[in-house]
Amino acid sequence: MYMSPTPIETSATLVPWHNTAGRSAHEQRLHAHEALFCEGDEAGFLYEVVDGVMCNYRILLDGRRQIISFAYPGDLIGLGHTESHRFSCEAVCDARVRSIPKAALLRDAQGQAHVGHRLLEIATAELADMQEHQLLLGRKSAMEKLASFLLMLACRSKGEGAKTARFNLPMTRTDIADYLGMTIETVSRNLTKLKVLGVIDLPQTTRVIICDMDKLEELAEGDDAAF
Amino acid sequence: MYMSPTPIETSATLVPWHNTAGRSAHEQRLHAHEALFCEGDEAGFLYEVVDGVMCNYRILLDGRRQIISFAYPGDLIGLGHTESHRFSCEAVCDARVRSIPKAALLRDAQGQAHVGHRLLEIATAELADMQEHQLLLGRKSAMEKLASFLLMLACRSKGEGAKTARFNLPMTRTDIADYLGMTIETVSRNLTKLKVLGVIDLPQTTRVIICDMDKLEELAEGDDAAF
DNA sequence: CGTGAGGTTGATCGCTTTCAACGGAGGTGG
DNA sequence: CCACCTCCGTTGAAAGCGATCAACCTCACG
Numbered sequence: 001m002y003m004s005p006t007p008i009e010t011s012a013t014l015v016p017w018h019n020t021a022g023r024s025a026h027e028q029r030l031h032a033h034e035a036l037f038c039e040g041d042e043a044g045f046l047y048e049v050v051d052g053v054m055c056n057y058r059i060l061l062d063g064r065r066q067i068i069s070f071a072y073p074g075d076l077i078g079l080g081h082t083e084s085h086r087f088s089c090e091a092v093c094d095a096r097v098r099s100i101p102k103a104a105l106l107r108d109a110q111g112q113a114h115v116g117h118r119l120l121e122i123a124t125a126e127l128a129d130m131q132e133h134q135l136l137l138g139r140k141s142a143m144e145k146l147a148s149f150l151l152m153l154a155c156r157s158k159g160e161g162a163k164t165a166r167f168n169l170p171m172t173r174t175d176i177a178d179y180l181g182m183t184i185e186t187v188s189r190n191l192t193k194l195k196v197l198g199v200i201d202l203p204q205t206t207r208v209i210i211c212d213m214d215k216l217e218e219l220a221e222g223d224d225a226a227f
Numbered sequence: 228m229y230m231s232p233t234p235i236e237t238s239a240t241l242v243p244w245h246n247t248a249g250r251s252a253h254e255q256r257l258h259a260h261e262a263l264f265c266e267g268d269e270a271g272f273l274y275e276v277v278d279g280v281m282c283n284y285r286i287l288l289d290g291r292r293q294i295i296s297f298a299y300p301g302d303l304i305g306l307g308h309t310e311s312h313r314f315s316c317e318a319v320c321d322a323r324v325r326s327i328p329k330a331a332l333l334r335d336a337q338g339q340a341h342v343g344h345r346l347l348e349i350a351t352a353e354l355a356d357m358q359e360h361q362l363l364l365g366r367k368s369a370m371e372k373l374a375s376f377l378l379m380l381a382c383r384s385k386g387e388g389a390k391t392a393r394f395n396l397p398m399t400r401t402d403i404a405d406y407l408g409m410t411i412e413t414v415s416r417n418l419t420k421l422k423v424l425g426v427i428d429l430p431q432t433t434r435v436i437i438c439d440m441d442k443l444e445e446l447a448e449g450d451d452a453a454f
Numbered sequence: 455c456g457t458g459a460g461g462t463t464g465a466t467c468g469c470t471t472t473c474a475a476c477g478g479a480g481g482t483g484g
Numbered sequence: 485c486c487a488c489c490t491c492c493g494t495t496g497a498a499a500g501c502g503a504t505c506a507a508c509c510t511c512a513c514g
Binding site for chain 1: 295307313333337338344347350352354358364365366405407408449
């Protein structure tokens, strides 16, 4: 059974069209690994993650998969689409999403400047994340990738409560591997290595405790004096 | 000496704020390898490439570099920035850019809906390109990366004149390597391999002729029956 | 003609992948 | 209740692809 991940941030104020009129944004439940939409599907809606974690990915003919991004509660999925979706999207664990009619949203964006502005803001934030991800995919070693990934998750879960960095990994090793552009075996080996080094602890396979944040940051940036 | 690349597409209608009032967008000339701005610089302007090719990149502490994207005439640089630039930008070859005050543009976006809409359109197109690029970086082999890259350039230079795919490579092997997440040696070896296979011809190091487009497409998608 | 930057090619190394076996957790059915 | 099965994760051994190190080439330019 997949654990429902702790909500990372409240989405209360993030998406301004929540309250717009009585346009009842329809909510949808997905089980772990269930698809929300596939590459090529007609793209009539955008989606806001309400609970759980989703992932956007692209696949090659032979099945190789690259996860573009994980979407946490409050995140918006589907921007950047034309009439058809340019990537696939599925639930990493049990999740809930709210669907938003695209046409209506774009109409709002034309009429209400702040909605358009907010959309642009979201799109550019996504661009920034993807730039970081490209640097990771193209130029970092396996250990650097993994350390960067853990830091990202730790950062996302800030404010989860205690200041000590503890968080769940809602995604499988396969998901992590497909996000970082490596294999599950390499993910597993390097997690073990981090554990042996005392940088992290893994009480369960889905639970991470960061013991030495400084060292993890060094490892993420390639200060290879670390090991 | 770097050859000035043939303009890929006219920018006449692409960017709507050309003509907005007498706000004289300042034009700027850059020599090959000259920086337009660096990561961390204050971001007061966006830039439209007028001529030549620019590249956006990020670097790690130890100098490893990942080129995020190449910007051709008509392309807009600098979206997705907050107060400071999140990446560096420099000229691949001699180039001309037009700087656009960011504050004014955003003001326009608030006032004129079509400007905001166009900006969002540009941002989402960029997102789509980056998704493709991530798939390439994370999951493709060296040969697949290179074949995909050549196809992209061929596609960009469509309408350059003849329908035969011939185009210049304004960027050095180092630039190509840093865009594809590999080394210059591997780029060079695989270009040679493509030449030997009769898929492409390289009359000069900066000039590419695609001889067998079908095979190149197979190679780009990993139909590895090809070699 | 000398020089230096960019490009190619060869030889070797090593990190990551691949192939394979094993272990644990959860679910199901006898 | 336990045997069994499947999925997921870990670990080991071997292979391979791309990186690294190094030499050489080409060409533009002073």
